[in-house]
Amino acid sequence: MRFVVHGGSKLMEISEYPQNLKTFLDKYGRGYLDYSTTSSLYKTVKDMGELVDVSKNKKRKTPPSWAVKIERNKPLVFVKNKDNLQVDICCDIQGKGNVVTKQNIELRVWSLNQQMSYRDEVDSLALKDELEIVNWKRVISRFHFDLKTTDTTKPEPICHLQIGGDSGSCLSEGSVSIKENCWHPSQLSIPRFFHVPFDIILICEFILVNFFPNESLDTRKKPEWVQLVKKSEEFFCKEYIKKCFDSLNDSKQTMLGNLAPDPKK
Amino acid sequence: MFRDSTSIGGVTMKIKTVYIDDVPSERNKYERRFGEHELSRDRFELISLDTPKCLDDYNVIRKLSPQLILVDYDLSRPDSNRDVIGISGLTLIAELKQHYRDIPIILFTKKSVFDNNNLSSFSSLFSVVDKVIYKSDLFKKESVLLDELYNIAFSYQELSKIKKIKWDTIFKLLGAHDDDYDKIKYSATPAMLQKEFTITGIAKWVTEVLLQYPGILYDSLYAATFLGICEEEFMSPQIQEYFSNAEYSGIFGKNRSFWWKSKLFDIACAKMDDEELDLPIREAFHRYWERVNRIELDKSVCVNNGDSPAEWVCYILKKPTMLNLSLPYSPDTRPEVMDEARVSFKAIKTTNDVNPEMIDSIVRDQYYEIRRSRRK
Numbered sequence A: 001m002r003f004v005v006h007g008g009s010k011l012m013e014i015s016e017y018p019q020n021l022k023t024f025l026d027k028y029g030r031g032y033l034d035y036s037t038t039s040s041l042y043k044t045v046k047d048m049g050e051l052v053d054v055s056k057n058k059k060r061k062t063p064p065s066w067a068v069k070i071e072r073n074k075p076l077v078f079v080k081n082k083d084n085l086q087v088d089i090c091c092d093i094q095g096k097g098n099v100v101t102k103q104n105i106e107l108r109v110w111s112l113n114q115q116m117s118y119r120d121e122v123d124s125l126a127l128k129d130e131l132e133i134v135n136w137k138r139v140i141s142r143f144h145f146d147l148k149t150t151d152t153t154k155p156e157p158i159c160h161l162q163i164g165g166d167s168g169s170c171l172s173e174g175s176v177s178i179k180e181n182c183w184h185p186s187q188l189s190i191p192r193f194f195h196v197p198f199d200i201i202l203i204c205e206f207i208l209v210n211f212f213p214n215e216s217l218d219t220r221k222k223p224e225w226v227q228l229v230k231k232s233e234e235f236f237c238k239e240y241i242k243k244c245f246d247s248l249n250d251s252k253q254t255m256l257g258n259l260a261p262d263p264k265k
Numbered sequence B: 001m002f003r004d005s006t007s008i009g010g011v012t013m014k015i016k017t018v019y020i021d022d023v024p025s026e027r028n029k030y031e032r033r034f035g036e037h038e039l040s041r042d043r044f045e046l047i048s049l050d051t052p053k054c055l056d057d058y059n060v061i062r063k064l065s066p067q068l069i070l071v072d073y074d075l076s077r078p079d080s081n082r083d084v085i086g087i088s089g090l091t092l093i094a095e096l097k098q099h100y101r102d103i104p105i106i107l108f109t110k111k112s113v114f115d116n117n118n119l120s121s122f123s124s125l126f127s128v129v130d131k132v133i134y135k136s137d138l139f140k141k142e143s144v145l146l147d148e149l150y151n152i153a154f155s156y157q158e159l160s161k162i163k164k165i166k167w168d169t170i171f172k173l174l175g176a177h178d179d180d181y182d183k184i185k186y187s188a189t190p191a192m193l194q195k196e197f198t199i200t201g202i203a204k205w206v207t208e209v210l211l212q213y214p215g216i217l218y219d220s221l222y223a224a225t226f227l228g229i230c231e232e233e234f235m236s237p238q239i240q241e242y243f244s245n246a247e248y249s250g251i252f253g254k255n256r257s258f259w260w261k262s263k264l265f266d267i268a269c270a271k272m273d274d275e276e277l278d279l280p281i282r283e284a285f286h287r288y289w290e291r292v293n294r295i296e297l298d299k300s301v302c303v304n305n306g307d308s309p310a311e312w313v314c315y316i317l318k319k320p321t322m323l324n325l326s327l328p329y330s331p332d333t334r335p336e337v338m339d340e341a342r343v344s345f346k347a348i349k350t351t352n353d354v355n356p357e358m359i360d361s362i363v364r365d366q367y368y369e370i371r372r373s374r375r376k
Helices: A014-028 A039-051 A125-133 A200-211 A217-221 A223-248 A255-259 B024-036 B055-064 B089-099 B119-128 B145-160 B167-174 B178-186 B199-210 B220-227 B237-242 B261-269 B281-293 B345-350 B361-373
Strands: A065-070 A085-096 A099-111 A138-147 A159-163 A171-173 A176-178 A192-194 B015-020 B044-049 B068-071 B105-109 B131-134 B326-329 B341-344
Touching (some): A014 A039, A014 A223, A099 A200, A200 A217, A217 A223, A223 B361, B015 B145, B024 B044, B044 B055, B055 B089, B068 B089, B068 B145, B089 B105, B089 B119, B131 B145, B167 B199, B220 B261, B220 B281, B326 B361, B345 B361
Parallel strands (some): B015 B044, B068 B105, B105 B131
Antiparallel strands (some): A065 A085, A099 A138, A138 A159, A159 A192, A171 A176, B326 B341
């Protein structure tokens, strides 16, 4: 299933997206991002910028293919918040011109809080020893925000949120390898909630609101921040929300029915 | 406000000042004024001289060991031999700076010298000058320029006493706290970061960066807005006493009042309860004050819509503004560590002083929309 983004005023062209990502990293990530983990995103942004360059595109016959990837083993890490929770994200977002063809974002919430990470009544002593070595760092929640793939056989919504999902690889912190030890069973891949598509900027806004609400209050009030986020909303969310709205007027099918059509057999 | 901490043993230090002007009547006039005015007679020892034309003239200056030099811009009056020296005050200052690197040299001149007071076209020439002061402004009633002049000269003296300048000595001269060391360094010039310290370089950095841009140090307007209260409230004796430990008492700060942002924050938070600590300072401080002192403080009020407490200061109107009713503005080359400049919607609507080229491009459309809305 693909979203084609078209129409609307002030619609962002994909050629603007790398600069928006860079603006976010340069201006709004300070105080929230661990900048030692941003180099791969900066590189992706630079590479993408060259791919979708406007002057280059004028000569092209077909829209450029682009990708924004943050590898699982080198996630973009946020600093820990006042509750000793630390979030990291990885993603694989791909497209062709203004069409998004793949959108997978994973968000992990790590606890560095002993009381939260280790459950006396449930977790083993062996786990306790393991967690102690890594300063109680443990994944307590994992979320996947995915665009449904064309070849799936599951009746999943076009854009969905899945809790848990495939467990990630270990996190490398210097020479130390930290296992997730997430208690959500990796075999459980349902339910999937229909959810607005996210890109990096939208998920970062989500993280700021949830994990740094007070610290990010001033930033989120600024018109320039609002504009930056709105450009991503227009590009990544508008069509999906339009579909949701249209389905309300569809007397023959429910919203979920429209957003999670039965897979073709 | 001049705080006289420049006296030693109760005696104010006098600054030996050389004033160079090719017009005898001007020299006489300012010798008299400096000698009579209550704010200058005990602080400046003024010696006026004609434009130096030969080595002997320069030696006269050298022997005086001045601590401050004032130079007129227009030195085109012919001498007794009807010869015109052919240099401007700026050229002379450039020459003097090579010999007197550790004292301030001020361009002291008439406003009419510069077309429509437009200094910007001369800005590239002013790099050799430590300050420009107009003659007509110096002795005006309510003028703070004499204090400024004294402050500059005194601060240069403090700097020149140091045999080897290091970052530690600079922090000490500023009266900086540990928490601010990194921020202060981030605001420094590339030369300073390479530990190439010169007295003039440090002086310019302190006066043109540290005290010029809000972010590490705040003047009363920014301090008040930071705390969420109006400027008058901030300047009240009770609040001033409460924040007295946050006051800046370092070099170049003696004729104006500044406060360390970090200390304002620490003092404001020191006795807050958990609920207050969860709020931004501008929301929390007046609540804390009311809880403890049973006094309601007047809050900072947004110039756009009257909401309070306001969150930032409009660069153009110099009034508090809400963040969402302002746009980011880049009027200068302030270091990133300083607070960003913002212009209020009101400034955009009601003045022609906002340059759209300086508005962040992502919201420039919004600037034009606001301008268009004036006509409706």
